[in-house]
Amino acid sequence: MSLRGNDLLSLREMSAEDMELVLSTARSLKEILSRPIKKVPTLRGKVVCTLFYEPSTRTKTSFELAARYMSADAVSFSSATSAVRKGESLADTARNLSMMGIDLAIMRHSVSGSCHFLSKVLDIPVVNAGDGMNEHPTQGLLDIFTMLDYKSKIRGLKVAIVGDILHSRVARSNIFGLTKMGAEVSIAGPLTLLPPDIERLGVKAFARPEEAMEGADVVYVLRLQLERQARSLFPSKREYRDFFGIDRHKLSYAKDDAIIMHPGPMNRGVEITTDVADSPRSVILDQVTSGVAVRMAILYLILGGRD
Amino acid sequence: MQLIDKAEIMDNDGIRRVLVRIAHEIVEKNKGLDNVVLVGIRRRGVPLARRLADILRNSEKADVLVGELDITLYRDDLTLRFEQPHVGRTVLPFDIAKRKVVLVDDVLFTGRTIRAALDAIIDLGRPECIQLAVLVDRGHREVPIRADYVGKNVPTSRKEVINVRLSEYDGIDQVVISEEVEQ
Numbered sequence: 032m033s034l035r036g037n038d039l040l041s042l043r044e045m046s047a048e049d050m051e052l053v054l055s056t057a058r059s060l061k062e063i064l065s066r067p068i069k070k071v072p073t074l075r076g077k078v079v080c081t082l083f084y085e086p087s088t089r090t091k092t093s094f095e096l097a098a099r100y101m102s103a104d105a106v107s108f109s110s111a112t113s114a115v116r117k118g119e120s121l122a123d124t125a126r127n128l129s130m131m132g133i134d135l136a137i138m139r140h141s142v143s144g145s146c147h148f149l150s151k152v153l154d155i156p157v158v159n160a161g162d163g164m165n166e167h168p169t170q171g172l173l174d175i176f177t178m179l180d181y182k183s184k185i186r187g188l189k190v191a192i193v194g195d196i197l198h199s200r201v202a203r204s205n206i207f208g209l210t211k212m213g214a215e216v217s218i219a220g221p222l223t224l225l226p227p228d229i230e231r232l233g234v235k236a237f238a239r240p241e242e243a244m245e246g247a248d249v250v251y252v253l254r255l256q257l258e259r260q261a262r263s264l265f266p267s268k269r270e271y272r273d274f275f276g277i278d279r280h281k282l283s284y285a286k287d288d289a290i291i292m293h294p295g296p297m298n299r300g301v302e303i304t305t306d307v308a309d310s311p312r313s314v315i316l317d318q319v320t321s322g323v324a325v326r327m328a329i330l331y332l333i334l335g336g337r338d
Numbered sequence: 339m340q341l342i343d344k345a346e347i348m349d350n351d352g353i354r355r356v357l358v359r360i361a362h363e364i365v366e367k368n369k370g371l372d373n374v375v376l377v378g379i380r381r382r383g384v385p386l387a388r389r390l391a392d393i394l395r396n397s398e399k400a401d402v403l404v405g406e407l408d409i410t411l412y413r414d415d416l417t418l419r420f421e422q423p424h425v426g427r428t429v430l431p432f433d434i435a436k437r438k439v440v441l442v443d444d445v446l447f448t449g450r451t452i453r454a455a456l457d458a459i460i461d462l463g464r465p466e467c468i469q470l471a472v473l474v475d476r477g478h479r480e481v482p483i484r485a486d487y488v489g490k491n492v493p494t495s496r497k498e499v500i501n502v503r504l505s506e507y508d509g510i511d512q513v514v515i516s517e518e519v520e521q
Contacts (some may be wrong), residue, residue: 037421059425068461071411101395101411329424335416 034332038150038157041166042207050208051238054176056328057321063100064323074103077334081107081160082125082134084115084140088276089295089319090160090170091207095138097326097328103334104135112320122152129153132241135334138162143200146208164198164259169293171204173325175212177318178249181290186213191285193233194275197224197264201294202253206232219243220275223264225245239274240281247285251292252303278304290314341499342370347492348513353473356489357386360471361393362381363487364440371398373466374438377405378457380426382444385506386473389443399506407441412454428458435463440487446506447466449483474513476500 034049063071079098083091084283091107108128110116113141115124125136135156138146143163150157156316161167176187182285190209196202196218209216210233218229219240220227229236229329237243244250265271282291299305308315348356368374371394378387384406391402408426410416415422441455452470459468471487476494492500494515503512 033422044440058423059427060411064430066462071461073411073416262345328425332422335422 034329035335036156037333038146038159039168039329039333040146040157040159042168042171042204042211043166044322045168045208045211047211050172050175050212053172053325053328053332054179056332057172057176058322060327060331061324062152063327064320065169070102071099071100072102074098074333074334076099077095077103077134077330078132078142078287079105079137079330079334080128081105081109082128082136082138082140083107083160084110084145086136087139087160089322090139090154090167093319094158094160094169094326097323100323101172101327101330103134108142121149125149125153128188129155131303135330136297156331160331161200163200164203165200166204166207167200167294168204168208169211169322169326169329170201172326172329173318173322174201174205174292175208175253176325177292177314177321180292180317180321182248188214188248188249189247189286190214190216190247190251191240191247192216192218192253193240193250193277194220195224195255196220196229196257197226198256199253202251202338205251206234210234217243217247221265221271240277241284244284244289247289249292250277250282250285250289254294254296255298255302257298268298272301276300276302276304277307279307282307288312292318294318340482340519342519343501343516344498345511345515347490347515348501353489353511353513355454356417356473358393360487360489361390361397363470364390365394365398367486368438371400372464373400373436374440375403375432375434376440376442377407377430377434377450377455377459379443379464380406380408381507382502382504383442385439385504386429386444386471387442390418390471392441403432405434407455407458409451409454409458411419412458414434414450414454414462421450428462433463434459437465438467439468440491441468441470442472443470444473444504445500446470446475446483447478447500448480451479452483453481456515465512473502474500499503513518 095105137158139160143165146162147158216234217238376387378384404461406429411426469486472485473489475488499516
């Protein structure tokens with residue numbers, strides 16, 4: 032299956048070959064970001080629309096810059112200042128936008144599965160920029176791209192994902208992507224924040240981060256999603272920090288050359304200490320640059336060529 | 339449709355002799371090699387640019403910088419093609435501003451690749467001049483472009499295909515004319 036003209040909704044549904052194609056294309060496109068003139072004419076005349084029903088700084092900006100660097104026009108729609116406030120439904124909003132000649136829709140929404148729903152409503156390709164607790168496939172791809180920057184191959188790589196697995200679409204996309212490409216993924220978090228059947232996805236689950244991080248090449252720290260905690264799933268931020276916050280001591284369980292990743296935005300002093308976040312082993316800011324290159328590749332692969 | 343080889347235009351020695359001549363013409367035209375850089379157009383222009391640099395290293399005792407240019411993102415037929423071309427890497431380990439850039443490619447045909455390469459180069463800076471070296475010019479230009487250095491002019495029909503095979507990719511050095519035949 033090719034990406035051209037198709038949706039990108041999840042890494043669960045994406046083949047390893049398509050993921051490799053995105054990664055190798057992004058590898059070529061990354062060079063454009065270091066040019067004095069950051070623009071190639073490839074997607075001239077194409078229009079992409081970002082629909083964000085949830086706050087975002089990184090992902091939205093990253094998609095819009097990726098589109099502009101490829102010479103596509105990017106328009107954005109944010110729920111806070113639109114007719115959504117007047118009660119317009121998602122399907123109606125999207126249909127209206129597509130009637131204005133948009134070639135691709137990029138959506139973030141708090142409801143899991145909303146991008147799949149949108150893809151059924153619209154004839155144009157839909158890219159998932161995060162749907163509820165389901166997936167954030169472009170984040171998964173940019174994380175794998177960043178790991179490849181430092182670790183050269185994914186097969187056999189030991190990746191420890193620590194934190195709020197239950198609410199994390201980032202964790203799910205990483206788990207689907209990494210296991211498909213042959214990494215060994217272990218996860219750790221408070222028992223209340225670990226989905227009960229998570230090991231069926233091909234990962235090893237641990238109650239303590241030290242166990243998951245034993246011999247890890249990559250330590251992936253998740254954001255504690257305070258806004259998604261409807262009920263108390265852990266006693267306090269301080270207790271979370273003591274047991275699951277990644278500090279220098281816990282990090283000593285990972286390999287000496289392990290890299291540290293985080294999808295942002297960070298709660299410094301909660302899930303990660305400032306000295307770890309800012310240490311030379313932290314590649315958190317590289318993830319941001321990778322994100323633009325990976326999204327340029329995705330836009331090129333979906334929109335380039337004839338329908 | 340299948341491609342069959344009709345005639346060999348150049349063999350290993352033929353390609354080498356042509357490159358030696360082009361290398362000397364580059365020196366002659368530029369009155370030396372000051373600020374001259376070679377930029378190979380992916381894929382087969384790249385090994386040709388490296389071979390020219392090797393020849394110049396031996397004959398002129400000069401190290402000429404070599405870059406690699408991928409023009410996929412600048413093609414004018416991206417939205418017309420069914421198959422999606424793979425995006426290769428552009429690697430120019432030098433600033434092209436004020437350089438004399440010699441673009442190197444295997445075959446000059448419609449000129450559209452070179453048109454794309456000119457755009458790609460100019461997006462990277464403003465060279466002093468841009469010249470073009472090709473192993474084979476087969477005619478049928480669709481844009482007003484000509485080469486400064488031509489290995490061999492080969493009149494062709496549009497049905498014919500010029501296949502440049504280089505040992506770096508194909509295990510053999512050879513230029514052949516092929517033609518599509520109905521099976």
